[in-house]
Amino acid sequence: MEKTKRQRSDSFQARIRNTSARYPRLILKRLLVFFPLLFAASLVIFFSLRLSGVDPVNVMLGERQATEDVIFSLREQFHLNEPLIAQYWQWVKEVFSGSFGIDYINRQSVAVMIGQRAPITLGLVIMSTTIGTVIAVGLGVLSAVKQNTILDRVISVAVLIFVSAPSFLVAIGTLIFLTVFMPDVAFTGAINSVGDYFSRLIMPSFILALYMLAIVTRVTRSGMIIQLRSAYATAAIAKGLPMRVVIWKHCFRNAFIPVLTIVTIFIGAAISSAVLVESVFSLPGLGGLLTQAIKTNNYPIVQACLFILLLLFLSLGLIADLIYMAVDPRARIAGKKVLT
Amino acid sequence: MTVEFMTVRGIVYAVQGASLSLKQGEVLGIVGESGCGKSVMVKSILRLHREKHTRYGGQILIEGRDVLRLTQKEMGIVRGTDAGMVFQDPMISLNPIIKIGEQIAETLRIRKSMSKRLAYDESLRLLRQVGITPPEDRYLQYPFELSGGMLQRVMIAMAIALRPKILIADEATTALDVTIQAEILALLKRLRAERGMSLIVVTHDFGVVAEMCDSVCVMYAGEIVESGSVERIFASPAHPYTKALIDSVPRPGTHGDKLSSIPGMPPDLLSVHTGCAFYPRCSVAEKCCETERPELHSAGGAHIVRCERPIWKK
Numbered sequence: 001m002e003k004t005k006r007q008r009s010d011s012f013q014a015r016i017r018n019t020s021a022r023y024p025r026l027i028l029k030r031l032l033v034f035f036p037l038l039f040a041a042s043l044v045i046f047f048s049l050r051l052s053g054v055d056p057v058n059v060m061l062g063e064r065q066a067t068e069d070v071i072f073s074l075r076e077q078f079h080l081n082e083p084l085i086a087q088y089w090q091w092v093k094e095v096f097s098g099s100f101g102i103d104y105i106n107r108q109s110v111a112v113m114i115g116q117r118a119p120i121t122l123g124l125v126i127m128s129t130t131i132g133t134v135i136a137v138g139l140g141v142l143s144a145v146k147q148n149t150i151l152d153r154v155i156s157v158a159v160l161i162f163v164s165a166p167s168f169l170v171a172i173g174t175l176i177f178l179t180v181f182m183p184d185v186a187f188t189g190a191i192n193s194v195g196d197y198f199s200r201l202i203m204p205s206f207i208l209a210l211y212m213l214a215i216v217t218r219v220t221r222s223g224m225i226i227q228l229r230s231a232y233a234t235a236a237i238a239k240g241l242p243m244r245v246v247i248w249k250h251c252f253r254n255a256f257i258p259v260l261t262i263v264t265i266f267i268g269a270a271i272s273s274a275v276l277v278e279s280v281f282s283l284p285g286l287g288g289l290l291t292q293a294i295k296t297n298n299y300p301i302v303q304a305c306l307f308i309l310l311l312l313f314l315s316l317g318l319i320a321d322l323i324y325m326a327v328d329p330r331a332r333i334a335g336k337k338v339l340t
Numbered sequence: 341m342t343v344e345f346m347t348v349r350g351i352v353y354a355v356q357g358a359s360l361s362l363k364q365g366e367v368l369g370i371v372g373e374s375g376c377g378k379s380v381m382v383k384s385i386l387r388l389h390r391e392k393h394t395r396y397g398g399q400i401l402i403e404g405r406d407v408l409r410l411t412q413k414e415m416g417i418v419r420g421t422d423a424g425m426v427f428q429d430p431m432i433s434l435n436p437i438i439k440i441g442e443q444i445a446e447t448l449r450i451r452k453s454m455s456k457r458l459a460y461d462e463s464l465r466l467l468r469q470v471g472i473t474p475p476e477d478r479y480l481q482y483p484f485e486l487s488g489g490m491l492q493r494v495m496i497a498m499a500i501a502l503r504p505k506i507l508i509a510d511e512a513t514t515a516l517d518v519t520i521q522a523e524i525l526a527l528l529k530r531l532r533a534e535r536g537m538s539l540i541v542v543t544h545d546f547g548v549v550a551e552m553c554d555s556v557c558v559m560y561a562g563e564i565v566e567s568g569s570v571e572r573i574f575a576s577p578a579h580p581y582t583k584a585l586i587d588s589v590p591r592p593g594t595h596g597d598k599l600s601s602i603p604g605m606p607p608d609l610l611s612v613h614t615g616c617a618f619y620p621r622c623s624v625a626e627k628c629c630e631t632e633r634p635e636l637h638s639a640g641g642a643h644i645v646r647c648e649r650p651i652w653k654k
Binding site for chain 1: 386388412416417418419420421424425427429432433434435436437438439446447450451482484485495498499501502
């Protein structure tokens with residue numbers, strides 16, 4: 001008796017939830033695009049670096065002199081005597097084994113070096129995108145609902161000011177401001193604990209987030225205004241739903257679709273800006289490692305950094321697409337993006 | 341009742357001095373060309389215009405309570421329970437990314453504090469009542485998976501979910517093709533009978549009025565120019581505009597004759613007109629019609645007309 005009742009309520013839950021059989025297939029299709037893209041990107045990364053014509057052996061030796069024997073053994077050790085395509089294959093194997101090879105100068109495992117620094121950049125990009133989206137969406141919805149009021153104008157102007165100011169200026173300004181007014185909290189310096197991690201990252205993330213603030217706020221605002229005026233919003237009000245539900249459940253979900261597209265574009269910008277912000281806040285992220293490695297022609301590190309950043313970019317794009325499918329049934333069921 | 345909109349081009353006098361009443365269970369038709377203020381008037385009943393740019397005047401009483409004096413919060417209770425509304429284009433009046441069942445059930449959950457389970461069952465019942473089968477499957481579908489006629493049925497289910505006393509159908513069949521139109525009208529008729537609701541049918545089609553309504557209001561340029569029982573108005577239309585509208589409906593048996601139409605367009609409501617609004621298009625107009633605003637006259641009983649030279653006088 002007890003069992004049948006549970007079964008009934010289970011099937012009820014399953015019924016009112018979305019059980020579209022095509023969803024998994026679409027995700028699979030999206031993943032089928034993901035991997036070829038990653039492969040193509042890896043080709044570009046690897047071969048474009050070889051175009052520079054710098055001999056890795058010179059990089060390894062630096063100013064030192066070496067005998068033919070030493071040079072030969074170095075070539076042997078780093079597979080440099082093999083054809084380029086074989087070297088590429090070697091690198092692919094290293095990537096898949098997770099080692100990313102050995103760097104030319106310090107002879108350390110690239111994976112270890114990246115492993116220490118990647119969390120900073122990763123955290124920076126993810127936190128800034130999240131912070132930026134949340135703030136921008138909040139401001140956008142607010143100014144759309146309060147359209148043409150003083151509040152709406154204030155938001156527009158404030159957002160514009162923050163975006164027009166160069167980010168390094170805002171970064172330094174914020175840093176001075178915070179160290180003066182909150183002297184007890186260390187916003188920069190070594191990272192020894194999880195707490196440190198967040199207190200070091202929160203401010204740079206915020207500054208990075210400013211990049212996207214203006215445009216995402218604007219897109220949210222105009223999207224929301226269109227949705228609030230739409231026939232379905234009027235119908236939702238007419239059937240007696242409270243304004244709060246009409247705004248967030250009905251209008252916002254529709255307005256969020258183009259916002260998501262814009263945010264995806266800004267992820268790329270956030271990754272490249274992260275390099276800059278890291279140096280201002282002296283954060284030991286991938287940015288510093290990458291610029292240093294480029295200067296010294298340290299290919300394994302450059303390759304690995306670029307590969308990781310690309311992976312990050314493509315993954316976040318993938319996640320955005322999955323959210324897209326979750327939000328928009330037309331993308332999920334009909335299998336097409338509907339531009340709104 | 342008056343409704344005025346503040347726009348960048350000036351004040352639009354959308355509805356002026358319109359007055360109508362509706363008894364319980366009655367079916368009232370509101371007829372007129374596009375831009376005559378029909379929709380504006382019925383939307384005012386639920387105060388669906390943007391408050392910031394709208395100025396209401398007069399009063400709208402539902403069971404003695406004036407909705408124009410209510411706060412937004414009180415309006416939230418009036419909407420759906422005192423009056424429900426079905427809109428013109430069902431394709432865009434439903435949220436494209438929410439399951440149709442959920443769009444019915446959410447109202448029940450929020451307004452009637454029903455549990456998920458109860459709201460689900462009630463929604464299925466409503467879907468069945470408006471003729472959507474099988475409701476369990478349809479419940480899970482999205483608007484883009486259904487046809488226009490089906491969506492209009494869903495809209496009706498949504499509008500009657502809270503058992504409103506009045507159901508307003510604002511050009512509810514205009515966007516649908518003729519056979520579906522007849523089905524929807526039959527559905528509205530049946531629901532009205534089953535639930536004892538009053539019905540307001542806004543249309544530009546006198547055929548719909550003849551089929552559905554007990555009484556009818558004819559609107560022109562934001563004014564009610566004639567109102568009365570359907571039989572009466574069809575038998576002896578008093579206003580030249582009403583007569584012209586009725587004459588422009590194609591009728592069986594008149595094959596070969598040229599269908600009459602009304603020359604010209606309804607006036608721009610940005611300005612207040614002096615004299616009769618219909619004057620420029622009127623076939624029986626006289627000199628005084630240009631300058632003197634016509635008064636409301638009784639044409640016998642509840643039959644009222646706003647014309648100084650009503651047709652029956654000739």
